[in-house]
Every structure is written in structure tokens, then in C-alpha cells.
Amino acid sequence: MSEIRIVQEHSLNPEQARAAAQQVAQRIAAEYGLDCKWDGDVLRFGRSGVEGDLSLEDQRAALRIRLGVFMGVFAPAIEAKVTDKMRKVFAPA
Numbered sequence: 001m002s003e004i005r006i007v008q009e010h011s012l013n014p015e016q017a018r019a020a021a022q023q024v025a026q027r028i029a030a031e032y033g034l035d036c037k038w039d040g041d042v043l044r045f046g047r048s049g050v051e052g053d054l055s056l057e058d059q060r061a062a063l064r065i066r067l068g069v070f071m072g073v074f075a076p077a078i079e080a081k082v083t084d085k086m087r088k089v090f091a092p093a
């Protein structure tokens with residue numbers, strides 16, 4: 001099993017950070033067919049072979065993605081895409 005961890009610093013207020021996290025979730029859900037659900041300040045997502053969460057903390061967003069054996073092959077491409085998306089959506093306005 002592969003694990004991807006990405007931490008993105010930001011200066012957004014809580015509402016802006018949640019909106020940015022939702023953008024990341026929508027992109028992940030659309031590209032990889034994931035179900036997403038908020039649990040407080042943690043966005044949980046998953047499907048067969050993929051699970052993870054995006055936690056909103058003060059001035060940072062922490063993403064963890066666990067990939068099953070078959071999806072692990074795509075870990076570098078997934079990490080690059082998600083890192084780029086997080087950098088863009090959590091950037092100051």
C-alpha cells in the first residue's frame with residue numbers, strides 16, 4: 001500500500017479554507033471516482049483501492065491518501081496533480 005502526504009500552508013480564513021478544500025475534493029472525486037464527505041473539519045474520501053482525508057488546521061491543510069496495490073502504480077502522477085491543485089486553491093487571493 002502506498003501513502004501520499006501533502007501539507008499546504010495557507011493564510012485563508014476558515015470559510016475560504018473549506019471552499020478551497022471542496023475544490024480539491026471535487027477534482028479528486030471527478031478524476032478518480034471517489035465519494036467525499038465532511039466530518040467536521042476533515043473531508044474524508046474513498047472508493048475501492050483508495051482512501052484518504054483532507055484535514056483543515058490553522059493556516060494549513062493536510063492531505064493523506066492511501067492507495068491500494070493496483071492504484072499505487074499511479075502514486076507519482078496522483079501526487080503531482082494533487083500537489084499542484086492544492087498549491088493553486090490554497091494560495092492567497
